[in-house]
Amino acid sequence: MAALRAVTSYLRLLRSSARVLLSSRKPGKWRSILFTSVASLSVGGGLCAIPFRQVDNLSHDSLVKRAASLVTDSSSTFLSQATLALIDAITDYSKAVHTLIALQRRYLDSLGKLTPAEEDTIWQVIIRQRAEVSDRQGECKRFELTWITAVKLCETAAEAAYTSGAEHASITVRTNIQVAQTQVDEVQKLSADADKKLAETKVMEVERMAQYAASLQNTNEEEEVPEAYLRED
Numbered sequence: 001m002a003a004l005r006a007v008t009s010y011l012r013l014l015r016s017s018a019r020v021l022l023s024s025r026k027p028g029k030w031r032s033i034l035f036t037s038v039a040s041l042s043v044g045g046g047l048c049a050i051p052f053r054q055v056d057n058l059s060h061d062s063l064v065k066r067a068a069s070l071v072t073d074s075s076s077t078f079l080s081q082a083t084l085a086l087i088d089a090i091t092d093y094s095k096a097v098h099t100l101i102a103l104q105r106r107y108l109d110s111l112g113k114l115t116p117a118e119e120d121t122i123w124q125v126i127i128r129q130r131a132e133v134s135d136r137q138g139e140c141k142r143f144e145l146t147w148i149t150a151v152k153l154c155e156t157a158a159e160a161a162y163t164s165g166a167e168h169a170s171i172t173v174r175t176n177i178q179v180a181q182t183q184v185d186e187v188q189k190l191s192a193d194a195d196k197k198l199a200e201t202k203v204m205e206v207e208r209m210a211q212y213a214a215s216l217q218n219t220n221e222e223e224e225v226p227e228a229y230l231r232e233d
Helices: 002-022 027-047 052-057 060-109 116-164 167-232
Strands: none
Touching (some): 060 167, 116 167
8 A cells, every 4th residue: 555655646746747847848858758757667666677778678579588588597597406406316326326235245245254243233234225225216206306397397488488589598498408418317327327236236145145045054954964873873
């Protein structure tokens, strides 16, 4: 209400000034000043956030193009941040997976050589590292969803910019999408390689554990044979 009263008072002032100015000897000059003031009031009232001095030269087309360019700029910034977050998340996940692989292989190489206490200690470390891998994987999925949303937003902004006539802005944001896609593809290859090696390590773990269990069973059977002969004697 206060803003409305202020605008009303200002308009009354303009009307009074107009009667005085238009009665002068140079009405054309004063009409230009008066109309510029009214345009400035309209802009200040929230119709458009454009500097006052440019109002006379703006059309609807130019305003739409400007708005489309702002949208593409904002979308590109969102995509840039989402891409950086996703790349860092995938990198951290890959490092966590490689650490887990190293721990598991070290444990497999030490089968039969560890005391129960040492075996329990290394298993606790492996369990914690598996939890770390799971957490990093969840983070990757979360940032991947954000990144996909950013890509879709940029695609929509690019289409809107092209439709409005802001071809340069449209081309720029599409280029940004391609660059982001290339960067994410590269880091995802590292992640896929880490997952492949982890799967190979799991297969190796199953085979080694089976061999170790079989060797223990054979050892126990060999130890039981003399006892059987002793009982027969």
